[in-house]
């Protein structure tokens with residue numbers, strides 16, 4: 001049975017990208033263990049609003065591990081201590097009575113702080129937009145056997161497609177590299193026949209946009225893979241490098 005816990009909560013407050021930030025400290029009392037981490041922050045905000053104080057700003061949407069919005073650094077880990085889970089899938093039973101819990105935003109030059117722990121991750125949208133379209137004709141629902149795809153390719157493409165674009169890989173990387181994100185997005189299409197016609201253009205354009213937006217280089221520390229809430233593999237990075245080199249050679 002879940003028990004209630006009391007703990008010290010330190011949250012990062014910052015008014016904008018150029019402002020100096022600081023931690024605010026709160027004593028949280030008797031929070032049930034089956035409260036999700038974001039619900040716990042809701043409780044904090046209810047208290048702040050009741051006291052006529054400004055609520056703590058953090059990003060969230062689905063609260064089901066799907067949208068990738070809940071981008072919080074909790075106790076030194078993107079999305080907190082749970083492996084293969086987003087912040088919204090984290091429950092207070094993970095923590096102990098008397099713990100100090102520190103909440104910070106993603107820290108990356110490419111993700112400027114909007115307010116408190118909400119950051120601007122539109123750089124990822126720009127990389128996706130640079131990837132462009134796929135020319136495959138969608139039309140009506142296809143017969144399942146119309147295009148034969150080896151099962152292992154289909155499985156791998158699906159694994160790559162589980163990347164939710166949360167940015168944990170960038171936040172975890174000492175270089176602020178977005179290679180795990182970009183390689184997952186390139187791979188999910190490169191592995192399927194429908195993605196091949198534009199594969200070369202896509203790999204070049206997405207890498208160029210990533211570099212233009214100020215993301216760092218990959219030096220294979222694997223921090224991205226260790227912290228990814230969807231367990232994306234750095235094998236994707238090797239595939240992106242192959243796709244990119246092939247495209248450059250074809251030029």
Ligand code: FES
Pocket residue numbers: 059060061062063064065066067068069070086087088089
């Ligand atoms: S709020 Fe959507 S993944 Fe966490």
